[in-house]
Amino acid sequence: MAKMQLNLFLVTTAVSWILVSGSSATSEESTIDAVMSEVLSCLRIPGLSVTLVKNGRVILAKGYGTKDKNGQEPVTSSTLFSIGSLTKAFSATLLSKILYEKGHDLETPLTTIGELNDLRFSTEELTAHVTARDLLSHRTGIPSYDKARLSGQITLDNIAQILPLLQAAFPLRSKLMYNNLMYGLVGHVTQRLTRKPWSDAMQDELLKPIGMRHTAILNTSNYEHFQLPTPYDFTKRNFNASREISPKILKLWSMNAPSMAIVSDSVDMGKWILFHLNEGRAEDDTQVIPQEVLAETYRPVIPVPHPRNKFTARPITPVTFIFEEYGCAWKVGYYRGYPLVTHSGSTHGFSSILTFIPSMNIGAYLNFNTFDRSHFRRRVIMAYLLDILLEETPWLNSSSICTFPAPFAEWQYIPKSGANRTRGTAARALSSYVGRYHHPLFGSVNVVHNATEPFLRMFYGPLGHWALFPNNSDEFFGVGQGAVWNFALKDLKFTSLSANNEDIDAFIITSFEEKKPPIFKKVTEVSGINLNLFLTILFLLSLLTYHIVAHMVKRKRKSN
The missing domain is CATH 2.40.128.600 (Lipocalin)
Structure with a gap:
């Protein structure tokens, strides 16, 4: 049975990739195909989208596996995936462009801009000093309040009305507190500055100029149109059994579009990587955004330490793949000593990561339709792909990708403290x-x-x-x-x-x-x-x- 599934997988991938040069598949591609096949099987991931960019061109845009566990429809280079929080970099780039064109920058206090002078936060300090950079780098000190999105009442049009209710937990610019609602405010600000719906501004000012013709934005009514792969999560931390996630959740979450609502394919994501490696220029060499304005989105302004970073750093692993500082929707760090720019996306059954190394003119993107709670899976697959692009001997293979962090280290998921799920008796009726x-x-x-x-x-x-x-x-x-x-x-x-x-x-x-x-x-x-x-x-x-x-x-x- 396993051999039959592998043969089906290889047949599927053989017709679902695009090699931009038009040449036949290389030995490197065949190696990638074999590794991806084994990884999808062992990690129980139905489908995967991959893009590789090197020396100014997309060298691989490819789909692996199938769109759901039933295995009927293959993932191809044109299959749209929800890119989750990779959307945030699009939002940051768009707002940076609009602010520049209006004579402002990321350091301008929002309430000093005429169109925004009525914004009110929970304190006078926040109202007077919060900038676009603060929103984009998650350093307002305001907790996420993310579950408020389940109410179905928060929109880009009315989010300014709830700002006074978002109490800060830390002083401004003292700590990174990941906040999707602040990206909703980014969308609100963009709408007021452009006098357009955020989705229209994104298409007109960024996606169309870059040439990302297949890329779109989810909303509460268009989900079925895009025929996305079925998203999955694992049940009760049982990594042997996954369960389908309801599209209703993605529809509801898309009400806060600037934080997660873009859907794209491997071809268009190659154009997005090239846009950054080409310093803000589109495929037709049009300068969509000034290089110095785009570069400001990468500039780190606040630490983003993570306890699991040690599992991809020496001496635990042979090489270091780490990112511990945050800019505007981008993390910066190193891989094999090369400075990199990266971000991941996690949204209810879709797990993605995009990384580029400007000094080597390379970049990669991957996305799969299963929730990667630990982030280990996408990080080690990315490390493998970066080694291919850097022409280094990979320190990972299909076996170690599947077992990571073993054999390098032991690790076990431990629920957060206080998660008492022991059933007892209530104190009263x-x-x-x-x-x-x-x-x-x-x-x-x-x-x-x-x-x-x-x-x-x-x-x-x-x-x-x-x-x-x-x-x-x-x-x-x-x-x-x-x-x-x-x-x-x-x-x-x-x-x-x-x-x-x-x-x-x-x-x-x-x-x-x-x-x-x-x-x-x-x-x-x-x-x-x-x-x-x-x-x-x-x-x-x-x-x-x-x-x-x-x-x-x-x-x-x-x-x-």
Whole structure:
């Protein structure tokens, strides 16, 4: 069976690559094909997109494997993948270009720009001093508040309205705090400066001039049009079993488009790499953005240390592949002593990385449709491809890529501290926790209880649904249901804010923002309707909707 799958894989890759020179496949390509085949098999990754650039041209743009685990449709050079946070570099380049054309730069305080003088952050200091560089380099000191996106209420048009609610956890420019919502603000700023929707500005000012004709931007209604590979994640940290991720999550996340919503293929990503290696020039030699303006996006301004960096550095590995400083949507570091520019993208079942080494005029991109939680997989595949481009003997092969960090070091995934998922008995009757709880930023969550179930259910936004199990006193943990099956919640605590009353009137959801855990306050009435009755009706309607949708999907599959 394994031999049959390998033969099918090699047949698939033979027709799904583009060698720009038009020559026949080289021995290096055959070696890459064999390694990629073995890696996809051992890592249980269905499909992979790869681009290699060297000496001013794309030497390889290729698809490997298939678009889903069923293996029916091959990944080709024109297969679109969600590039996730690689989108951020596009957003940074676009805003840098617009600011330059309007006589500003990345250091200009945003509120000193006429079109933006009404922006208000949570403090006067942030309002007066935050710059575009602060947003793009994640150094505002504001935590991510990323789970607020599940509400389905935050858009590029209204994100400025919630800025005063985004409380900082650290002083401005003191610490990198990765923040997707700040890239939503980047999109908002871009829209106001260009007087165009962000997606239109991106196409008109950047993608079209570069010649990226196949590249597009996801939104809540166009996902099916792009026929993306099926995204997967692994269940319960079981790396032998992956499960499909709902497209509904990607659609919802695309409401914050500047942080993750670009989809592209291996051919167009080659043009993007060349754009950077050619210092801001397109394939027709048009200077899309001044070289010095583009270079400012690479300039590191804040450290980005990561404990797993040691696993790709000497003496653990024979060579060092490390990046510990951050610019504007780019990390900078070294590979084999060569300075590099890189970034990765992780978005609900798609895992990507793009790296280029300007001094050697090389670059590479890869993307696969399985979530790479540790980032090890994409990093070591990238290291292998960089060795091919540098004409170095690779220190990795298919075996060590599959087992990494073994045989160089031992490593095991350890859940974050406090992730107590031991089921216990609640401190009081489950009905005591039922209610609607509200937070100024996150909005409302609804907690319900069905008398036939030994747990609670929590609903949030259009997709959020968790089973809440007690593990200690008034503390619970949440197991995602349906579209949010891979969104686990920990350290959930029901409490009383009143010293004179022990009744539950607040709900702390630490997993929604660990740096600033939000406190949701209980709402006792909903439009005069008995709250328990209201939540029971809501629960039943949610179940009914789920079964209707499941039935429709089943019928559609049968008809196909």
